[in-house]
Amino acid sequence: MNFSSSEHPTQNSDQIKEASWVLGIDLGGTTIKFGLFRGSQLIWRNHIRTDDFDSPTAAFESCRDSVRQTMASSSQSIDDLQAIGLAMAGVLDPTAEELAETANLHRWHQLNFRQQLSTVFQKPVFLLNDADAAALAESAHGLCRANSLVLMTLGTGVGGGVILDGRPVRGANGCGGEIGHATIDFSDSARQCGCGFPGHLEAYAGAGGVVQTAQEILAESERHSVLRKMNPLTPLSIANAAADGDTIAMDVIQHTGVLIGRAIAMLAHVIDPDVVLLGGAMTFGGPGTDTGKQFLKSIREECYPRTLVQIRSHLKIEFATLGNDAGIVGAAHYARQTHQAQQSKLPSA
Numbered sequence: 001m002n003f004s005s006s007e008h009p010t011q012n013s014d015q016i017k018e019a020s021w022v023l024g025i026d027l028g029g030t031t032i033k034f035g036l037f038r039g040s041q042l043i044w045r046n047h048i049r050t051d052d053f054d055s056p057t058a059a060f061e062s063c064r065d066s067v068r069q070t071m072a073s074s075s076q077s078i079d080d081l082q083a084i085g086l087a088m089a090g091v092l093d094p095t096a097e098e099l100a101e102t103a104n105l106h107r108w109h110q111l112n113f114r115q116q117l118s119t120v121f122q123k124p125v126f127l128l129n130d131a132d133a134a135a136l137a138e139s140a141h142g143l144c145r146a147n148s149l150v151l152m153t154l155g156t157g158v159g160g161g162v163i164l165d166g167r168p169v170r171g172a173n174g175c176g177g178e179i180g181h182a183t184i185d186f187s188d189s190a191r192q193c194g195c196g197f198p199g200h201l202e203a204y205a206g207a208g209g210v211v212q213t214a215q216e217i218l219a220e221s222e223r224h225s226v227l228r229k230m231n232p233l234t235p236l237s238i239a240n241a242a243a244d245g246d247t248i249a250m251d252v253i254q255h256t257g258v259l260i261g262r263a264i265a266m267l268a269h270v271i272d273p274d275v276v277l278l279g280g281a282m283t284f285g286g287p288g289t290d291t292g293k294q295f296l297k298s299i300r301e302e303c304y305p306r307t308l309v310q311i312r313s314h315l316k317i318e319f320a321t322l323g324n325d326a327g328i329v330g331a332a333h334y335a336r337q338t339h340q341a342q343q344s345k346l347p348s349a
């Protein structure tokens, strides 16, 4: 589901008491997405390419001018903007409120984006990891809203965000929710994860891991498969082959689902969430395709029998629904939520 400026994401909690204006920013490696919200309604959205600007400050100034113009057309001034939420990839240093490590912003590496945004806008800026932002957005505005929710993002890597009591859980070192680095294979032959450790989920359910699974099944089997002729082999070609009935491709998806199901079963006993969502580009077509549905079925069929009845009786495993908007929606929600919490702690004048 994509929000447009005419749609009204439903407010889900008492935390959003007023139609305050907040800006959600999703800072990616090549694109910066902006969403201006009044209450939980998306009023305006835009995106710019980082390559078009010499510095983040120039990019943020361009954004500020657009925000000012948009608010003026609603008879508001930029002074009425309450706060800004900034979602970025990387490990967040919980004390410094900066990114300790950026994954994909090589061009503007090691810049203090929060500080620069705050200087340009003269507003409080709240920083969060992009997976946390996506999880928070699903928790507050997705089709499967829940105050206890885990989002697994399946792509090149496997990321995740954990929401408890409606708030992102970052942990003591900013690494909370790094589900991709949970160990699911303890054998001597476990694959090496990109982080250097063996047996992590990401080495099996990330894009490279899925391709490796396909290569291994192809090597072990003499069955006919269109995958044998494909070079390079990609998760998309595997999904397409599965949709055409290729049994090896279907086995690859089933096997990937089984491993993800085991990881969710482990996680469920630690967190006991109401909802676990699967998002990202690597969901084999997601809810709109038979392949995606089969993938989800294999996850559930592996997870539920391994999970205590008290947990599985309420645990929903579904696909995420907010897609590319999750970053700006979650960043904006976090800005409002955190700003209002801070305001409520201030002594009254």
Ligand SMILES: [Zn+2]
Binding pocket: 180, 181, 193, 194, 195, 196, 197, 200, 202
């Ligand atoms: Zn790892």
